[in-house]
Structure formats: C-alpha cells, structure tokens
Amino acid sequence: MVIQKRKSYTSLNNVYFLTATIHKWRPLLDENDNKGVIVDYLKKLSEEKLISVYGFVLMPNHFHLIWSQDKMNGKETPQGSLLKYTAHTFLKQLKLENRSFLYEVISGNKKHEIWQRDSLSIEIYSRKVAKQKLAYIHSNPVSGKWQLAKDYLDYHFSSARFYEYAQDDFGFLHNLFTVFDGE
Known part of the structure; x- marks a missing residue:
C-alpha cells in the first residue's frame, strides 16, 4: 500500500x-496548558501583524485554523514559526515529564516529531466555503466521538462565541466575512 x-x-x-x-494522533492537546501555548503564540503572531486569525478550534490531538499569513516571520512563514515554536515548547515539557520518548522518530534530521508532516491547507475562496469551514x-x-462540551458555544478553545456573540475571548480574532464583502 502506497501512502500518499x-x-x-x-x-x-x-x-x-x-x-x-x-504525531500519531496522540492527545497532547488534551491539557489546557498546551492549548494555551498555541493560543498565546497565535496572539503574539497576530500582535506582530504577521497573521490574521478568523476562526479556530483546538482539539485533543489536532487543531483547525482559518487564517491568513500576512507577512513572513524573518525567513520563516508564520505557519512554520507556529509549528516550530509549539513543538519546541511541548518537547521541553515532555522531557521534564519523561514522556518525550512517545514522540521519538527514526530520522536523519531530528530525534522527535510533535506535529505530523502533512498539515493540510485549503484556500477559502468564497463566502459559501467560509461558512462551511x-x-x-x-x-x-x-x-x-469528541463530545468535549454539551453545546459548541460552551467549548472554550474555539472561535464560536466570537461569531455568535461578538465575544473575542482571545484578543486576536477577525470577522471572516469582512474578507468577502462585495461578493
């Protein structure tokens, strides 16, 4: 079987x-502190005007983000910076907890892998696709299987309340539909 x-x-x-x-769909983001690492770095990148965040949800083993990368972060893309920074932060904590072995890989250029290599980005090109995503x-x-809250508006690590109540609990959210004004 060939894996593409x-x-x-x-x-x-x-x-x-x-x-x-x-990596390996492990529930590293089960812990709110780890979710906080992602939220804090998104806020930092946003404050530096490198990104615009329109929506997100942080799940136990993955996250979804609707965003634009507005400027390079030096020689790195903001996505590269986000994944690299969070991986280093998580690995440092995993080493302190003697759990880094769970993320060991056999590779010529690294000893651990926190994020799977196949992050997927899909361009949002219309209001209809924006609403769907x-x-x-x-x-x-x-x-x-998740059932992380009784109601989607009760789940903290999401932009849902921003769209439902215009409540930005994170300080970096922008309304996605302003991007498609005039459509």
Missing part, C-alpha cells in the same frame, strides 16, 4: 483553512 502525502501550498495574504495534527470547526468539539 498531502501537499499544501500557501501564499501570503490569502485565507486558508489549516489542519495540523499531533466555520460551521465545521465550531461543531467539531461536539460531533462524533
């Missing part, structure tokens, strides 16, 4: 739906 890798290409200033998954990420915590 997803290939995602992004460009600056376009809006994308990103999915990033923890937002509905998907906001319902993720209460769908299927």
